Amino acid sequence: MSDLIRIFTERGDLAHLALLLWASAASAAAWLLLRELAAASKRFDDFVHAVELFNRRAGRRTRTVDDRGDD
Numbered sequence: 516m517s518d519l520i521r522i523f524t525e526r527g528d529l530a531h532l533a534l535l536l537w538a539s540a541a542s543a544a545a546w547l548l549l550r551e552l553a554a555a556s557k558r559f560d561d562f563v564h565a566v567e568l569f570n571r572r573a574g575r576r577t578r579t580v581d582d583r584g585d586d
Contacts, residue, residue: 520532 524532
């Protein structure tokens with residue numbers, strides 16, 4: 516890594532080195548952000564599935580109690 520920095524400093528390409536480091540950091544941040552977004556989407560999907568399952572089970576119990584009726 517130090518050889519790479521030395522080559523850039525000898526040629527006067529510090530701006531290019533800074534741009535490379537900035538682009539690398541921005542790409543890493545975007546990758547982490549997308550990974551967290553995918554994980555959040557998965558957690559939300561699991562939550563919606565759990566609510567759907569709960570509603571299905573609760574609806575079945577409610578119908579059986581209501582269907583007995585006190586007519």
